[in-house]
Amino acid sequence: MDTLLQQLINGLTLGAVYALVALGYTMVYGIIGLINFAHGEVVMIGTMVAFTVIVALAGSGLPPLLVLSIGLAVAVVVCMALGWSLERVAYRPLRGAPRLTPLITAIGMSMVLQNVAMIIWGRNYITFPPMITKHIYSVGGATFTNVQVAIVSLAALVMMALIYLVHRTRIGMAMRATAQNPHVASLMGVDINRVIAMAFVIGSALGAVAGCMVGSYYEIAHYQMGFMLGLKAFTAAVLGGIGNLAGAMAGGLLLGVIEALGAGYIGQLTGDFLGSHYQDIFAFIVLIIVLMFRPSGLFGEREGDRA
Amino acid sequence: MLEVTGLRVSYGGIQAVRGITFHVNEGEMVALIGANGAGKSSTLRALARLLTPAGGSVRYRGKELVSLPPHRLVGEGIALVPEGRGVFPRMSSLENLRMGAYARNDKPAIQHDLEHVLQLFPRLKERAQQTAGTLSGGEQQMLAIGRALMSKPKLMLLDEPSMGLAPIMVQKIFEVIRKVASEGMTILLVEQNAKLALEVSQRGYVMESGEITVTDESHKLLADPKVRAAYLGE
Numbered sequence: 001m002d003t004l005l006q007q008l009i010n011g012l013t014l015g016a017v018y019a020l021v022a023l024g025y026t027m028v029y030g031i032i033g034l035i036n037f038a039h040g041e042v043v044m045i046g047t048m049v050a051f052t053v054i055v056a057l058a059g060s061g062l063p064p065l066l067v068l069s070i071g072l073a074v075a076v077v078v079c080m081a082l083g084w085s086l087e088r089v090a091y092r093p094l095r096g097a098p099r100l101t102p103l104i105t106a107i108g109m110s111m112v113l114q115n116v117a118m119i120i121w122g123r124n125y126i127t128f129p130p131m132i133t134k135h136i137y138s139v140g141g142a143t144f145t146n147v148q149v150a151i152v153s154l155a156a157l158v159m160m161a162l163i164y165l166v167h168r169t170r171i172g173m174a175m176r177a178t179a180q181n182p183h184v185a186s187l188m189g190v191d192i193n194r195v196i197a198m199a200f201v202i203g204s205a206l207g208a209v210a211g212c213m214v215g216s217y218y219e220i221a222h223y224q225m226g227f228m229l230g231l232k233a234f235t236a237a238v239l240g241g242i243g244n245l246a247g248a249m250a251g252g253l254l255l256g257v258i259e260a261l262g263a264g265y266i267g268q269l270t271g272d273f274l275g276s277h278y279q280d281i282f283a284f285i286v287l288i289i290v291l292m293f294r295p296s297g298l299f300g301e302r303e304g305d306r307a
Numbered sequence: 308m309l310e311v312t313g314l315r316v317s318y319g320g321i322q323a324v325r326g327i328t329f330h331v332n333e334g335e336m337v338a339l340i341g342a343n344g345a346g347k348s349s350t351l352r353a354l355a356r357l358l359t360p361a362g363g364s365v366r367y368r369g370k371e372l373v374s375l376p377p378h379r380l381v382g383e384g385i386a387l388v389p390e391g392r393g394v395f396p397r398m399s400s401l402e403n404l405r406m407g408a409y410a411r412n413d414k415p416a417i418q419h420d421l422e423h424v425l426q427l428f429p430r431l432k433e434r435a436q437q438t439a440g441t442l443s444g445g446e447q448q449m450l451a452i453g454r455a456l457m458s459k460p461k462l463m464l465l466d467e468p469s470m471g472l473a474p475i476m477v478q479k480i481f482e483v484i485r486k487v488a489s490e491g492m493t494i495l496l497v498e499q500n501a502k503l504a505l506e507v508s509q510r511g512y513v514m515e516s517g518e519i520t521v522t523d524e525s526h527k528l529l530a531d532p533k534v535r536a537a538y539l540g541e
């Protein structure tokens with residue numbers, strides 16, 4: 001019983017991170033139908049930048065919370081600029097090209113970013129400076145930390161802000177219109193190029209926040225960390241129904257929980273043949289099952305509902 | 308108001324519009340009729356800059372439109388009601404109408420125009436919160452026209468508003484088109500239903516395989532034996 005509760009708590013934490021990253025995939029997919037495989041690397045760069053800033057300011061005597069906030073803010077700004085540049089330099093020139101072309105470009109960009117990160121930050125694991133005094137709380141036999149509380153609340157806050165943006169603001173309305181029918185949206189006066197750029201910028205900002213979260217959760221970063229994280233978040237987006245914002249949020253949380261439960265019980269299920277380090281397989285089992293039986297995802301519209 | 312000279316549209320190697328010249332005067336309703344594939348929609352899409360013409364010029368109130376990006380046209384006062392309506396399927400009727408006013412920032416006037424549109428189409432008022440994708444074809448056409456009106460256009464380009472609709476619905480929609488025209492709107496009406504289009508318009512152009520072959524006042528075209536034979540099923 002205490003394993004169950006513990007794994008639910010861990011799953012929720014991880015799921016909040018997946019959800020934020022999945023939103024970046026789904027926003028871009030919803031508007032231009034591109035799976036931006038470089039998005040995981042944007043998240044990784046977010047973690048790296050935040051680490052660098054935090055390490056640089058660690059000895060400055062500033063209060064830790066301020067240092068963390070500055071790290072987060074710089075990461076967000078850098079990632080927004082990166083997302084904007086990716087769209088501008090790599091994807092926009094390919095608008096109207098066959099679908100496979102930008103997809104391959106995305107994979108290429110992901111490699112480019114990994115290598116750039118390797119050159120800047122090196123091949124080794126980078127460890128997070130011990131900035132946060134960890135508090136551990138326990139309920140019903142399970143424990144969680146203040147870091148986990150911060151991750152889940154910040155994710156909830158960011159997602160509410162996104163929902164507000166998409167449903168209550170002018171640019172959000174333009175984004176929804178463009179996702180449903182770009183030609184007609186442009187007839188209404190929507191500058192499609194701007195909307196597409198915004199989708200990349202906002203998605204990258206969410207990615208940066210997620211990057212800071214994984215960084216502070218695992219207290220470690222590596223130039224290849226974006227690959228697995230990106231793949232899992234992509235799975236979460238597909239699970240929720242790619243192109244669907246609520247789907248990405250739900251898919252992220254669900255995947256986090258599935259993974260954590262899987263990791264918690266895999267030993268029992270396989271008679272200790274497989275250990276919890278096999279937890280990564282669950283995301284891909286989920287991906288395969290969804291693609292086989294419900295490719296439109298849990299919340300995905302039927303094809304006919306999409307404009 | 309609108310002067311089109313030598314307009315050409317091609318898709319890859321196929322020439323869909325082969326250098327057509329026509330004009331629309333202020334306050335006029337002009338019909339552009341022709342069979343399937345004649346190039347009518349391609350012409351409208353080129354006017355609305357949804358595609359870049361292969362050649363020719365489109366002057367609107369003395370301004371060249373061919374160099375403008377599509378999202379700037381609405382600000383010039385041009386609204387296209389596209390073939391197949393193009394409503395935003397996952398937005399409510401009301402949101403669709405508000406999208407029509409996206410480029411405007413005169414809030415009180417927008418509210419006023421919204422009420423006017425809902426008066427023109429009482430059906431939309433009943434369906435205000437309904438998702439546009441679930442509206443009937445006729446309701447979607449009303450919504451598309453209403454949405455175009457919400458941009459407060461000076462020139463409306465209508466692409467087959469009667470397509471796929473029951474006669475009673477066609478009648479309703481044309482009543483509104485007539486009413487809007489009588490209030491001074493300039494309209495370029497593309498229709499396969501030639502009889503209907505020629506009855507409501509002042510002048511007409513007949514398009515055949517990418518070229519304009521006949522033009523005259525609408526009532527004369529209605530009486531023209533050749534036009535009657537080719538487009539009015541006689």
Ligand SMILES: Nc1ncnc2c1ncn2[C@@H]1O[C@H](COP(=O)(O)OP(=O)(O)OP(=O)(O)O)[C@@H](O)[C@H]1O
Nearest residue numbers: 318321323341342343344345346347348349350499
């Ligand atoms: N996107 C496209 N790609 C290639 N060819 C096209 C495209 N759109 C139209 N065409 C071709 O251009 C020609 C003119 O098409 P258009 O849609 O302008 O005709 P239309 O007069 O509007 O016909 P309809 O009355 O059936 O709507 C047709 O031969 C059509 O096949």
Ligand SMILES: [Mg+2]
Nearest residue numbers: 347348349390
């Ligand atoms: Mg047509």
